[in-house]
Amino acid sequence: MREFTTPLSISIPTTGNLTDDVVANARDAGDTAVFSRNTGAGWVDVTATEFHDEVRAVAKGLVAAGVEVGDRVALLSKTRYEWTLFDYAIWFAGAVTVPIYETSSAxxxxxxxxxxxxxxxxAEGPDHLARVREARESGDLTELQHVWSxxxxxxxxxxxxxxxxxDEVLEQRRTAATPLDLATLIYTSGTTGKPKGCMxxxxxxxxxxGVAVDELGDLFETDDASTLLFLPLAHVFARIIQVGCVKSRAKMGHSADIKxxxxxxxxxxxxxxxAVPRVxxxxxxTASQRATADGxxxxxxxxxxxxxxxxxxRDAKKVPxxxxAQHAVFDKLVYGKLRQALGGHCTYAVSGGAPLGDRLGHFYRGIGLTVLEGYGLTETTAALSANLPDAxxxxxxxxxxxxxGVRVGDDGELLFRGGQVFAGYWGNEEATREALDADGWFHTGDVGEVDDEGFVRITGRKKExxxxxxxxNVAPAVLEDRLxxxxxxxxxxxVGDGQPFIGALVTIDRETFPGWAEQHGKTGGVADLVDDPDLVAAVQAAxxxxxxxxSKAESIRKFTILPDEWTEEGGQLTPSMKLKRNVVVREARTEIEALYLG
Structure with missing residues (x-):
């Protein structure tokens, strides 16, 4: 059994809670711009003092409304400044934040x-309020006393x-929580069964x-450090960046609309x-398709x-x-324009949620954007491992x-242990016992390897x-990521469990398809062209x-192009763009069976 542990390099506080960062920022750097808000007429800075005062005022309102220490307060909204404001206000009031994806059904x-x-x-707006209202009418929500928009x-x-x-009452509330107390209940995205609340x-x-900001100082602690959040704050990945920015005083903005x-x-x-790898x-x-369309x-x-x-x-430490010279030429012709699309100042990106892939990792570093790929789950407060600027x-x-620490089980499953591993699943002791063993090792459900230097490689899902x-034995994730x-x-x-060979179902990208169709003189939509020889040949190349x-035994022998797409709205994808395999297998049973007929 291979095991690797990285020693703790800093002291972790044994008292206090997450609100201390907001208080310290206002006290020690009150005039520092820690946020920037898009007002529609431009971006307006919010200082540490202004944020502190707003958080306190909202928190007092929660206290006045009857929210008690330990009460759960839900947040249902797109990524926006108010999301972060309410998150910290809930903590100031001594309560627990329960984030809900803004795309969630009633x-x-x-x-x-x-x-x-x-x-x-x-809740954010009318659409979200309507879903809360529908949930109230159809469910047993006797505990829910307040709905704000x-x-x-x-x-x-x-x-x-x-x-x-x-101020004295609020300060008592703010300081009530210790490091052992619940800060948030984040519900898993539910790729299988009902979502479970991670404590x-x-x-x-x-x-x-504490460890991430220290290790990622090149991102969080430079004089002009800043990031624009556009992933859902209901996801632990975005949430941890939010808390990291508040802790380090890196300026943060929010972008709710991907358009x-x-x-x-x-x-x-x-x-x-x-961002997640799909971004x-x-x-x-998109850059490739536009370049092709422009000749x-x-x-x-x-x-x-x-x-x-x-x-x-560069990895080989020998660039011919x-x-x-070629790289310098393309830096002026191509790479600079790609960096400009990210604002022109971006030198690092953090990727998680799924494997990025070797080729894309080298491509982005080659254009001047180092993508630091990490690994973690909701149950582990995001990152367990990460590539660092100097490693x-x-x-x-x-x-x-x-x-x-990481350990590879006898069956290849990755187990982790550390201070970021959750306290368990809310009201579900059986699920907690399955995930956490008696020695505190968290069973991730992912299969992987650890090399001699301690670098972790994910090779698939144990259950998949x-x-x-x-x-x-075939790990589908390797093939799916490359496709x-x-x-x-x-x-x-x-697919291919119990079958004589491996097959695949493929959906076509609706953004890039029109450009491809125009270049190849095709008319009609995806549904009209699923059997078109040129489209089939293009997917075959992929x-x-x-x-x-x-290996040959693991390779895809047959595939089918589907006329429809899989979406979050359709129920086939989670909000973090993971495929709900059990849902797709059920819905596409006929297409899967057809792969193996004859």
């Missing part, structure tokens, strides 16, 4: 409110409501951010960003190959003179963070390993490229 909202026993909910001036309403609450304490966050993201990045000019894939594929496809392809080769040569191995998810009729890297492929599902990563 049924999902109802389950989380009921299971958590939430006493209040802050951000667009109906919830901030002002609560600030006025709390005007009679004294994360103030201490979990304090451990995670405005390029414009927002251009105006905000972050020095680092975070990095989309950026690359510059060959130049872009050469530029991409040069960036990848340059990055690989000719490659260095990166592309294709891995880095070494365990300081104070964290396919076993063919010939007895070959999705193709510009035309949106999502894919690799399959051939993916198959290079595996």
């Amino acid at each position: 049924e999902q909202v109802g389950w989380i409110l009921q299971d958590s026993g939430a006493r209040a909910i802050v 951000i667009t109906d001036n919830a901030v002002d309403v609560l600030q006025r409501l709390g005007s009679d609450i004294s 994360l304490t103030h201490g979990n966050f304090m451990f995670e951010l 405005n993201l390029v414009a927002d990045l251009g105006e905000f000019k972050p020095t680092f960003i975070l 990095f894939e989309k950026v690359f594929n 510059r496809g060959a130049i872009f392809d050469r530029a991409a190959d040069t960036a990848i080769a340059w990055s690989r040569a 003179v000719r490659l260095r 990166t191995k592309i294709g891995t998810v880095g070494r365990p963070l300081p104070g964290t 390993i396919l076993v063919t009729a010939g007895g070959k 999705r890297a193709h510009a035309l492929v949106d999502q894919c599902l690799v 399959v051939d490229e993916a198959n290079k990563a595996v």
Whole structure:
């Protein structure tokens, strides 16, 4: 059994809670701009003192409304400044935040409110309020006493409501929580079964951010450090960056609408960003398609190959003179424009949620954006391991963070232990016992490897390993990740459990398809062209490229292009863009069976 532990490098506080950062910022750096808000007319800075005062005023309103220490308060909203404001106000009031994805259905909202026993909910706008109302009408939400709406001036309403609450009462509430107390209940995205509430304490966050901010000083602690959050704050990945920015005083902005993201990045000019791999894939594929449409496809392809080769040569510590010269030329012609699309100041990105892939990692580093890939789960307060600016191995998810240990079980499952591992599942002791063993090791459900230097590589999901009729074990994630890297492929599902060979279902990217169709003289939509020889050939090329990563017995032998797409709204994807494999397998049973007929 292979095991690797990174020693703890700093002291973690044993007292206090997450609100201490807000108080310290106002006291020690009150005039520092810690946020910037998009008002529609431009970006307006919010100082540490202003944020502290707003948080306190809203928290007093929560206290006046009857929110008690330990009560759960739900947040149902897009990523915006008020999300962060309410999160810290809830903690100031001594309560527990329960984030809900703003895309959640009424049924999902109802389950989380009921299971958590939430006493209040802050919803963003009319659509969210309608879902809360529907959940109330169809469910048993007797604990829910208050519903506030951000667009109906919830901030002002609560600030006025709390005007009679004294500073002394609020300070008692703010300091009530210790590192052992619950800070948030984050519900898993539910790829299987009903979502479970992960109990994360103030201490979990304090451990995670204590070591992460220290290790990622190049991101958080430079003089001009800033980031623009556009991932859902209901996801632990975005949440941890939020808390890290508050702790380190890195300026943070929010972008709620992905359609405005390029414009927002251009105006905000972050020095680092975070995203899931699908975002990095989309950026690359869109740039490639646009270059092809403009007649510059060959130049872009050469530029991409040069960036990848340059990055690989850097790992070997020997960049040939000719490659260095080619890289310099493409930096002016291509790479600079890609960096400009991120605002022009971005040098680092953090990626998590799924494997990024070796090729994309080298491509982005080659254009001047180092993507630091990490690994973690909701149950582990985000990162367990991460590549660092001075310790990166592309294709891995880095070494365990300081104070964290990793162990590879006899069946290949990755187990982790550290101060960021959760306290358990809310009201579900059986599930907690399955995930946490008696020695505190968390069973991730992921299969992986640890090399001699401690770098962790994820190779698949334990429950998703396919076993063919010939007895070959196949990890579908390797093939799926490589297939999705193709510009035309949106999502894919690799199948073959108990079958004579491996097959795949493929959906087509609706953004890149029109450009491809125009270039190939095609008319009609995806549904009209699923059997078109040119489209089939393009996907076959993607399959051939993916198959290079595996043995012949593991390779995809047949595939089917589906006329429809898999979406979060359709129930096939989680809010973090993970495929709900059991849902897709059930819905596409006929198509899967057809792969193996005859």
